[in-house]
Amino acid sequence: MAARSNVTIADVAREAGVSTQTVSRVLNNKGEISPETRRLVSEVIQRLGYRPNSVARSLVTRRTLSLGLVVPDITNPFFPEIARGAEDTALAAGYSVFLCNTTEQAEREVAVLRLLEEKRVDGVVVCSARLPDDQLVPLLRRQRTVVLVNRIVPEGAAGVVRVDDADGTRQAVRHLIGGGRQRLAMLAGPPSSWGGRERLRGFREALRAADLAVDPELIVACPPYLEGGAHAARRVFLSGQAVDGLVCYNDLVAIGALQACRDLGVRVPEDVAVVGCDDILLASLVTPPLTTIRVSKYDIGASAVRLLLDRIATPRREAAEIVIRPALVARASTPEPDSAAETAAPTRPAAGGAAAGPPAAQAGNERG
Amino acid sequence: MAARSNVTIADVAREAGVSTQTVSRVLNNKGEISPETRRLVSEVIQRLGYRPNSVARSLVTRRTLSLGLVVPDITNPFFPEIARGAEDTALAAGYSVFLCNTTEQAEREVAVLRLLEEKRVDGVVVCSARLPDDQLVPLLRRQRTVVLVNRIVPEGAAGVVRVDDADGTRQAVRHLIGGGRQRLAMLAGPPSSWGGRERLRGFREALRAADLAVDPELIVACPPYLEGGAHAARRVFLSGQAVDGLVCYNDLVAIGALQACRDLGVRVPEDVAVVGCDDILLASLVTPPLTTIRVSKYDIGASAVRLLLDRIATPRREAAEIVIRPALVARASTPEPDSAAETAAPTRPAAGGAAAGPPAAQAGNERG
């Protein structure tokens, strides 16, 4: 019956013949209340269809039980799972989450951060912030608590969840070398991306570790999308360099590269092996299925919110960091590794879990 | 400098030597204010780093400038674009949006709807609600304003944005028949899905319109995911029926079917033609690229929020409905249509627009 809840705690109190305080107590299970009045009040609440007004509640408690999740673009296949992980974790703790797309625009990053501030959210998870430090940090300081994903800021103003991207590309390079490849190129994504720089660092380190030269011409930046990858791959092939392996910024770039290969008649993996990064759903479905560096995106989102809630509960100024370790998933876009080389690769078999992802993390991903 | 905003309107007022009311006025551009005091107040606001507390504001204005977006699972490739369209539109109007995943569970659908109610959001967009009418409708009535996506409820309690699913499968069937196919099966998705039933209806109607029999054995329900499609396709093929065309509930199901075909050595499109639905990114990237029924998901989200904001601005009880018309995108998973048959197909050439999705044409579909 009761339509839009205009019913207030005062209405309930009057109807039940008690004070508003008593109603508030049964709502929040606080203080001792006689079972009898509790029953009575509950019954009236039910009958009137009363729902507490969390706006009023927030004003006095100074907690909104709301979080902000800032992502560049939920349409980018990397972020939906993060969002799921974040929302599941938040909801389980009674929090709701505002989803904010920045569409990769600095101004909108500023705008949503301001908006979240006015909303007085209890905390914010910011993914892949593009803003430079001098603009970002002041904005973050104004938030109640912050967790950054894949971005480091100078001071410990925020908790951090990050993927060990450098380690990921290191694994990729080792895998390719293990498969007999020697002339590797990297389609490095946008230079502005912190993760991209890390991946590039891992690429360089792994090459050096294998006593292979790092040819600057074989490191090409590109937009992190299909076309970016296709374009960059074409440039590499048409440059006349003898490349036999491609390490890519992410799966979209890698799949773009795959398309370029098909267009140019380059066979994968016979002529060129391709490794992606992220293991988005697409990766396993393209032809050939893409070898890639998997990172549990659900886990990133869940960890970020867990860390956030932890810091909300017990505020600390020190920085906390959670590192998510990626793992290589070998598929058909790269050759089988020579058995000798590969068995040497997994230095710390325990760390990141095997390529067969951790069950708990996957559970969140399952559909229906 | 100013850290977490404890600064209130009173602080600003005191510092500027005016009343809180005056500050409020410059914040909201209300009433006439002398340019001088406006400048003064603005300067103090700036200096103190004051940010209005929207919680307090909402308590008195009874508007939160927040919306809820309820989706089954943001991880399902169908929803991120809807979310983007919704968020873009909301943000442009000064609204923020709570993202809520129901994970296809009835209880969680109830839970998030209750939560949004307590948050006093100004409106809710609910996508593909799974709850039965008798549970859903009461919950919706408690919301301020509601727009439903791909779900109809008896009374005009909500605005509706829906895809003309029946028309979509009708197009698919005509396309297949135009390509010379006669024995069509439908992988129909979950029977509980309203859209699924519509698509099935379109399938039946189009077959009848072409004087083809509808074989109940060739209509198989399945979970709306890859495995569901693969499994269902296998069942169809192994049943011994001579099928030469597959109309699928959505692209994931279709891609699952593609995998089953590959596994069973069935050639696509030579032996069997396959049509998906939705045109998710994947569809164009699998092998062979998937012919599918495209619907502008961004537009669904944007239209839903536009309709919602419209109803928030001027509440009405009558139902409003926006119908989004899908369009067939022909790719390699279906044969080229016989020219004769195909030219006959587009009865109303203006309606759905060409396969190359027109940007503005979508707007033309609305009937506010």
Add this chain to the structure above:
DNA sequence: CTGTTAGCGCATTCAT
């Protein structure tokens, strides 16, 4: 053009 008085719906503090 500006200040004063109220009160939004609730939880917190102190009484009883």
Add this chain to the structure above:
DNA sequence: ATGAATGCGCTAACAG
């Protein structure tokens, strides 16, 4: 175990 008073930060009436 319950009630009364107070105020969270802000805007909506009315003054002036």
